[in-house]
Amino acid sequence: MRYAIQWLRSLVFNIQMYLAMPVLGILYLPAAIISPKGAIAACHAYVRWVLWTASWMIGLKCEYRGEAPKDEVMVAAKHQSFLDVLAIYGAVPRGKFIMKAILKYAPIIGQFGLRIGCIPVDRGKRGLAIKKMLADVQSGRALSGQLIIYPQGTRIAPGVSARYKIGTGVLYRELGQPVVPVATNIGLFWPKRGIYRKPGTAVFEFLPRIEPGLDLDTFMAKLETEIETASDRLNAEAGFHG
Incomplete structure (x- = not known):
């Protein structure tokens, strides 16, 4: 019974966690368009939301x-x-990440990822991926x-x-x-x-x-x-x- 209750709590938590992503994305969209700082603020707000809800919805701190x-x-x-x-x-x-190139086309995640300075690479081409990482960082294209x-x-x-x-x-x-x-x-x-x-x-x-x-x-x-x-x-x- 305890496992079943925790599983249900986990399910509700997961649903609201993913629903919060587009909601915050829309709320912060104007700020993100104006400046990368707006996108960074949105991502930090989302992190705070997930960590806070995890603490009381599923008991994970x-x-x-x-x-x-x-x-x-x-x-x-x-x-x-x-x-x-x-x-x-x-x-x-x-923070910024090296992300799969395909993710840049994903709604919310892709556009905010690019805005905060994530570097998209094709992981199927390992050598070219490393060269692109270096080129983006060294050229200043990466924030x-x-x-x-x-x-x-x-x-x-x-x-x-x-x-x-x-x-x-x-x-x-x-x-x-x-x-x-x-x-x-x-x-x-x-x-x-x-x-x-x-x-x-x-x-x-x-x-x-x-x-x-x-x-x-x-x-x-x-x-x-x-x-x-x-x-x-x-x-x-x-x-x-x-």
Whole structure:
């Protein structure tokens, strides 16, 4: 019975979460057209709404640890669910993402994504995608801020191993920016698929930044070790031992 009630609460939460997106998109549309700051304000408002409704509708709270960056850096995060996208974006002042090129045609998400500085790339063409990321950032077409990237490229469930893709290392080497790793255990509460959301406290931990200057192999090994070790620790804190 308890599971069924939580499932129903999760369903209602999911519905209102997605309905809130076009509502806020329409409300903030004039401001977003005038300036990217309007689009950024809209996205932060949406994050606040989702985190607030999650806290009382499904009993899921978010805890931040460490220092979220405010300068121009890359944020390399563990990716386990839709909520980590929102939570990490909401923690930084001017986040932007590398997004699938097809998403730029999606209503609301696509247009606001482009307005806040997201970089659309065709992930089916890996080499060209990396070159485009670099060109957009270096040319100034990409707005300044915190470039949020997912080294594993997709959502990975807690306890599942998946390799870290070299694109993150190439960006680190070519851009010469610090990288702030982020660990999380959100996947224990908000899985990759399905409606059910588990109550509890999900943690997002901003780890010490990795400064520029490391060779590619050393950087990739350090990034993976730090994110995976911290994420495993957060999983264990929540009672998961995969």
